[in-house]
Amino acid sequence: MFDLNSLLRDNIKRLVPYSTARDEFKGEAAIFLDANENSYGSPLPVAYNRYPDPMQWKVKYRLADIKGVPPQNIFLGNGSDEVIDVLYRSFCRPGIDNVVLFPPTYGMYEVSANINDVIVRKVSLTPDTYQIDMAALQQAVDENTKLIFICSPNNPTGNSINRADIEMVLNNFDGIVVIDEAYINYARQKTFIPELTEYPNLVIMQTLSKAWGLAALRVGMAFAGEEIINVLNKVKPPYNINRAAQDLVLQALDNIGEVNEWIRDTVIERDKLSASLDALPQILEVYPSDANFILAKTVDAKGIYNYLVEQGIIVRDRSKVELCNGCLRITVGTADENITLINAIKSVQL
Known part of the structure; x- marks a missing residue:
């Protein structure tokens, strides 16, 4: 049974937790002499001399409308990487507790674990299909396993993890299951957010860096039960999301229609790009994708990568990653960018 x-x-x-000056009063005020700020302003068109809302409530209320989840069930991090780090620092005793990861997957789970001296247990995804090996997972988990990270759609493979398998993990693991849905906007599979009320051990990560096009602002989201959210808020730095990022995110969240058009265009281009890649002799296999990128097995990943760099085209060489031998990860570009990419690969000499 789950016991937080x-x-x-x-x-x-x-x-x-550290108590900020703005945490210590309620209501409105005209004169702020509590936080040792510059009372004269800032040398910018917008007055950035005041500290931002440490809990980002305006952003959370807007996200609550979009995501269909109460604002008190939302945590905002300086990118999803901060969410990952705060989870480790909250729940994992250094040198004692462990986390289970499913390689090939997002590299920061392991990097952050190493920084926090958390033991990493790897359960490789099944070859070719890139799904969870449930029997191997059962063998990997013990009484010191605090976190399981599941990336779905998975990076770098692009596929969604079987929903029934994720539900099996949620129902049978007494620790915290983190589902990273960074690419969920492009997927056929639905988000697990509606299941938050059913699973008290569930944390869902999403981001504004991908479909929303706000990678430079570094704003990641976590959705969980209020108990878990309260822990994350307790551990995070006081002003982890700056005022400029909060203001710009609020503006962006008013443009859902445009974002949805980008998502539709990306999915259309993803399918066209997959088909075009699959027809090339330089490409041995194109793996199914639910994300805004494609994993493609090539005849010579390093050679093709270097040739594309010479042409001013940058993809990601994943050939040294477990179960990705010979593979390139290719982000779906605009229609013109994708045509340029295909023509460049065509010209690679076999």
Whole structure:
């Protein structure tokens, strides 16, 4: 049975979080002399001399309308990477607890675990189909397994993980299951957000960096039960999302129609690009994708990668990643960019 208190590190249970000046009063005020800010303003058109809302409530209320989840069930991080780091720091005792990962997958799960001295247990996805090996997962989990990260759609393979398998993990693991849905906007599979009320051990990560086109702002989202969200807010830095990012995110969230058009265009281009790649002799296999990128097995990943660099085209060489031998990961570009890419690969000498 899931017991959040038993998962928390003892120092986090005892932690008294930093209280910002803006946490200590309610209501409106005309004069702020509490936070040692520059009272004269800032040398910018927008007055950035005041600290931002440490809990980003305006952004959370807007996201709540879009995502269909209460604002108190939302955590915002300085990119999803901060969400990952705060999860480790909240729940994993350094040198004792472990996390289960499913390579090939997003590399920051392991990097952040190593930074936090959390033991990494790897359960490789099944070859070719890139799904969870449920029997191997059962063998990997023990009493010190605190977190399981599932990336779906998965990076770099592009496929969604079988929903029934994810539900099996949620129902049988007493720790926290983190589903990284960074690419969910492009997927056929639906988000797990509606299941938050059913699974108290569920954390869902999403991002504004992909479909929303806000990668430079570094704003990641986590959705979870209020108990987990309260822990993350307790551990995070006080002002982790700056004022400029909050303001620009609010503007962007008013343009859902444009974002949905980009998503439709990306999916159309993804299918066209997959078909075009599949017809090339330089490409051995194109894997099915639910994301805004394609994993393609090539006759010579390093050679093709270097040739494309010479042409001013940058893709990602994933050939040294487990189960991705000979593979390039190719982001879906605009129609013109994709045509340029295909023509460049055509000219690679076999």
